[in-house]
Amino acid sequence: MKSASSKIDASTLLTSTRILLFALSAGVLVASLYYVQPLTSMLAASFGVSVTHAGYLVTATQIGYVLGIVFLVPLSDVLNRRKLLTWMLLAKIAALLLAATSQNIYIFAIASVLMGITASALMVVTAMVASYAPDHSRGRMVGTVMTGLLLGILLARTVSGIVAHISGGWRSVYVLAAIVVLALLLMLRHILPDEAPRGKLQYGKLMASLGDIIRQEPLLRQRALFAGLGLGTFSVFWTGLTFLLSGAPYHYSELQIGMFGLAGATGALAANTAGRMADRGYARQATWLLAIASLAGWAFIGLGAYSLTLLLIGIVLLDVGVMGLQVTHQSIIYKLAPQARARVTTVFIASGFIGASAGSALASASFAAGGWMALCAVGGAMPLLMLLVWGKYSFDQRRLAQA
Incomplete structure (x- = not known):
């Protein structure tokens, strides 16, 4: 049997x-x-729990996402991706409807984990694009997809805030989301190729090969660590922002809090720019600049408790840094192990969202322990650690080159 990739024209797809x-x-x-x-304050009131406890629902979705990345996404290296995506999106719709009809926080938490697991379908899409994209434009194409992903992360807050405000409740957010995913499923089934399987499914060996890839690819290990630190600092901020804005001195509504996603969305422009820089061989320089931007963002964010203007500047800097770095990392890792791009994606994204899950939990814990400045100290430590690791790596590389 010929491979599916040999029958599919990448320029058409x-x-x-x-x-x-x-x-x-x-x-x-x-x-x-x-x-x-x-929506955390609305959910807290609806389910009779504290806002801080409701904040852990973010962690539940991210834990689910990591589970999906680790246990489902590698299947796209061997299975028909059109069929795999179909089943994952149907399960996504069911999870959204379960969330919409939840009567207590425990059912909502289960729905959150399921929403996270099925959200990993987006990495099946990303790995497919990386597989078919030509080498000279892979960074740009993956960067475009990542721009969509990062806009989704940021604008989700705006959309859910607006929908909840207009409808007067949070349940309509998840009903509308289920309808949108159904429409997406129909469109993707229309355009995706009906690939032949690219190998025999031996699930145990497929999972074991993740360890082989990690051992064999030092650049993957490095960039996976950076992804964890990047999405960790991102998650600390966006989880904690609700705590700041819903209390003194702001006392903002869900709608107003959701609108802050628009400020962060300006950073999504960095994703495409970073992809183009990587295609042109400037990934090293981009890593320095974007990590510094992330750290500088926290300096402004720390003063955001006193100044809305400084908070907005910090949001833009942090999001430019984090979003640009994610695409820079992916432009590097997708040059590794072309036959196993879904598994490379699994290692990279799982690391990122382990960091994101830890970040959302640390945001709740640090804010409860020491308020906004404690949260900012935790968030700022992550890009600082990235800069220290990257600096040591760059120094070691120069020393080896001079030896």
Whole structure:
């Protein structure tokens, strides 16, 4: 049997319009991880728990996402991706409807984990784009898809805040999301190729091969660590922002809190720029600049408790840094092990969202322990650690080159 990739014309599959649809898919799927953030006070009131406890629902979705990345995404290296995506999106719709009908926080938490697991379908889409994209434009194409993903992360807050405000409740957010995912499923089934399987499914060996890839690829290990630190600092901020804005001195509503996603969305422009820089061989320079931007963002965010202007400047800097770094990392890792891009994606994204899960939990814990400044200290430590590791690596590389 010939491989599916030999029968599929990449120029037909990856037209500009379809790349935009894949970017939209990534944004819609990842959004379900973040609808909850501006709704935490409403959920807390609805379920009779504290806002801090409701904040842990963000962690539940991210834990689910890591589970999906680790246990489902590697299947796309061997299975028919059209069928795999179909089943994952149907399960996504069911999870969203379960969330919409939840009567207590425990059912909602289960739905949150399921929403996270099924959101991992977006990485099946990303790995497919990386597989078919030509080498000279892979960074740009993956960067476009990642722009959609990052816009989804940020605008999810705005959308959920607006929908909850207009409808007067949080349940309509998840009903509307289920309808959107159904429409997305129909569009993707229309354009995705019906691939032949690319290998025999031996699930145990497939999972074991993840360890082999980690051992064999030092650059993957490095960039996976950076992904964890980047999404960790990102999650600390966006989980904690609700705590700051819902209390003194702001006392903002869910709608107003959701609108802050628009400020962060300006950072998504960095994703495409970073992809183009990587295609041109400037990944090293981009890593320095974007990590410094992330750290500088926290300096302004720390003063955000006293100044809305400084808070907004910090949001833009942090999001430019984190979003640009994610695409820079992916431009590097997708040059490794071309036959196993879904598993490379699994290692990278799982690391990122382990960091994100830890970040959301640390945001709740640090804010409860020491308020906004304690949260900022935790968030700022992550890009600082990234800079220290990257600096040591760069120094070691120069020393080896001079030896």
